Amino acid sequence: MPDLGVACSTIAAGVLLGGMLALTALGLSIVLGVMRLVNLAHGEFLLVGAYAGLFFLQFTGIDPLLGLPVIALFLAVFAIPLYRLLLQPLAERGPEAQMMTMFAVSIILQNVFVLAFSADTRSIARDYATLPLTVGPITVPLIYLIGFAISVAAVLVVHWLVSRTAFGRDLRASAADPEAAATIGVDVKSVRTLTFALGAACAGVGGTLIGAAFQFGPSSGAAYLLNSLAIVVLGGLGNVLGTLVGGIALGALQSLGGLALGDGYRDLVGMALFLLVLAFRPDGFLARGRA
Amino acid sequence: MKRRGTIGAAAEVAIIFAAAAALWIAPNFAGDYWLQIGFRTLIYLALAEGWNLMAGSAGLVSLGASCFVGLGAYIAFGVLNKLDAPLPLALAAAGLGGGALAALVSPALFRLRGLYFTVGTLALAELLRLTMINVSAFGGATGIFLKNDPPDLPILFRYALAVALLASLAMTFCARSRASVILRAVRDDEDAAAQMGVRPFRVKLAAFVLASAVAAMAGGVQAVKLGAIEPYGMFGLQWSIDVLTMAIIGGVGLRLGPLVGAVFVIALGEALADYPEAHVAIAGVILIVLIRFAPRGVVGFVANPALVLRRPAPA
Numbered sequence A: 001m002p003d004l005g006v007a008c009s010t011i012a013a014g015v016l017l018g019g020m021l022a023l024t025a026l027g028l029s030i031v032l033g034v035m036r037l038v039n040l041a042h043g044e045f046l047l048v049g050a051y052a053g054l055f056f057l058q059f060t061g062i063d064p065l066l067g068l069p070v071i072a073l074f075l076a077v078f079a080i081p082l083y084r085l086l087l088q089p090l091a092e093r094g095p096e097a098q099m100m101t102m103f104a105v106s107i108i109l110q111n112v113f114v115l116a117f118s119a120d121t122r123s124i125a126r127d128y129a130t131l132p133l134t135v136g137p138i139t140v141p142l143i144y145l146i147g148f149a150i151s152v153a154a155v156l157v158v159h160w161l162v163s164r165t166a167f168g169r170d171l172r173a174s175a176a177d178p179e180a181a182a183t184i185g186v187d188v189k190s191v192r193t194l195t196f197a198l199g200a201a202c203a204g205v206g207g208t209l210i211g212a213a214f215q216f217g218p219s220s221g222a223a224y225l226l227n228s229l230a231i232v233v234l235g236g237l238g239n240v241l242g243t244l245v246g247g248i249a250l251g252a253l254q255s256l257g258g259l260a261l262g263d264g265y266r267d268l269v270g271m272a273l274f275l276l277v278l279a280f281r282p283d284g285f286l287a288r289g290r291a
Numbered sequence B: 001m002k003r004r005g006t007i008g009a010a011a012e013v014a015i016i017f018a019a020a021a022a023l024w025i026a027p028n029f030a031g032d033y034w035l036q037i038g039f040r041t042l043i044y045l046a047l048a049e050g051w052n053l054m055a056g057s058a059g060l061v062s063l064g065a066s067c068f069v070g071l072g073a074y075i076a077f078g079v080l081n082k083l084d085a086p087l088p089l090a091l092a093a094a095g096l097g098g099g100a101l102a103a104l105v106s107p108a109l110f111r112l113r114g115l116y117f118t119v120g121t122l123a124l125a126e127l128l129r130l131t132m133i134n135v136s137a138f139g140g141a142t143g144i145f146l147k148n149d150p151p152d153l154p155i156l157f158r159y160a161l162a163v164a165l166l167a168s169l170a171m172t173f174c175a176r177s178r179a180s181v182i183l184r185a186v187r188d189d190e191d192a193a194a195q196m197g198v199r200p201f202r203v204k205l206a207a208f209v210l211a212s213a214v215a216a217m218a219g220g221v222q223a224v225k226l227g228a229i230e231p232y233g234m235f236g237l238q239w240s241i242d243v244l245t246m247a248i249i250g251g252v253g254l255r256l257g258p259l260v261g262a263v264f265v266i267a268l269g270e271a272l273a274d275y276p277e278a279h280v281a282i283a284g285v286i287l288i289v290l291i292r293f294a295p296r297g298v299v300g301f302v303a304n305p306a307l308v309l310r311r312p313a314p315a
Helices: A003-034 A042-060 A068-093 A095-117 A140-166 A168-175 A177-185 A188-213 A221-237 A240-261 A263-280 B009-024 B032-056 B066-084 B087-109 B117-136 B153-176 B176-186 B190-193 B200-226 B237-250 B257-271 B276-293 B299-304
Strands: A132-135 A138-141
Touching: A003 A042, A003 A138, A003 A168, A003 A188, A003 A221, A003 A240, A042 A068, A042 A188, A042 A221, A068 A095, A068 A188, A068 B276, A095 A221, A095 B237, A095 B276, A132 A140, A132 A240, A138 A140, A140 A168, A140 A188, A168 A177, A168 A188, A177 A188, A177 B153, A177 B190, A221 A240, A221 A263, A221 B117, A240 A263, A240 B066, A263 B087, A263 B117, B009 B153, B032 B066, B032 B153, B032 B176, B032 B200, B032 B237, B032 B257, B066 B117, B066 B200, B066 B237, B087 B117, B087 B153, B087 B190, B087 B200, B117 B237, B153 B200, B176 B190, B176 B200, B237 B257, B237 B276, B237 B299, B257 B276, B276 B299
Parallel strands: none
Antiparallel strands: A132 A138
């Protein structure tokens, strides 16, 4: 067993990292909840956010964390035509056609990343990315805490949007029963477009945070997609705050698994947990049925 | 709708055997280049037939082909290296292993319908890959070498042919027998089928186990041809992607879909061999266009499905 300081630091890092990934997972979750669509390009949306953060820094010199609203907006604007042109026409054809289409979008985007930005791995180089933060026996990279804080704040904003605003009411209505929602005057088409844009914005902001904390390359998306799916399943589909709890829980358990079995087992623990929850608690381990 | 063709089940089986017999003697004439292409097409055909059975007949859209390809590869190598068993035995073991894994995980994967099955297969493939990387008994990240030299290409070609033949015959059986009606009933409305006395779980399980066994055997043949396997390649998402692409391009649920899709994808790969960087993107664009404008794929698009459905293989 490693010594206590290392163990505490590892678990703290896992918790912070899980919270950081929760925002990306939330984007996947709301799209899944409202449109019954597993957006297989979500990992690539995340990378669009990471690259956007990188180039935002290069061209404007402004810290990408300050530019996060711009990046969120950019991703939303990027996603709306994708939805309108590619997904909307398939709305009546069941979820598979849309899922396959997003899958095609994902491989096209990967290819575009390689052509436009080369296959090199990159990272958004900032001072805070490498600084350690020490509290008592715990030492974690400062960026983990910053990313965690921003992610939690963003998740709370989305929670407020979904639970307190008129758009959120329409969103929940469209998720629960699109036909009934349309009958009482909800513009389901616009709600879906905006939900897809919001999902992309979550992925993009999450991507910038991840790009600041880790290296990324054109094919990094798939791992984050799987991780996000695990968080969504853990937290319960469409449950905004559950996603945050799911992210933190996954991060903590992965760290514990890594400590107990060796570092290589981190992701393995995540996937095993994912399948176990899928098998035994399909509504998420919080299991509060909310659409 | 299965009565639509003019050719009976016996004739379809006869055509499949005739095509297989013709291909069996192909190594006597064809050069290495064509045997390589043929080998890949046959492996892909076997995978796509299984995928088509699951998605087209039972409504199970899988992104986990790589899981069973990889498992088959590792089992085949294990049996060949540790037991010095002959290749057919190793492939049979791979098929059994693939089917067994499918049966083992099915309670978890079938628990939720539709998209969750897809997501679950994806996670399963990743889980297996990570296991192989981390457990040193399976060779870890560097993988395993085949102890003895692999057989020559003409022999491997015939093994691939045998696996594809097996897959095609199994699909003919499923499409022609009472099983096809049950499969379709489950795909179209699981609850209604259950009320009529069909057990959806068993039906889906049968399709999943069969397709997984075929995929594992195909993986075994592929692995032997490579002579060395490692977890990144054998469990790579690329397998799942290619299979899905072929099935959709060919036409989901159509008898000739997998064959046309496999030939199309291999031909496209050869045509774009000089532009590897654009290959994937072009495949993606073709996918999007086909999904949008030709929901029944090339086969459904090119001709009236009623006429095409029972025609012999064009290749």
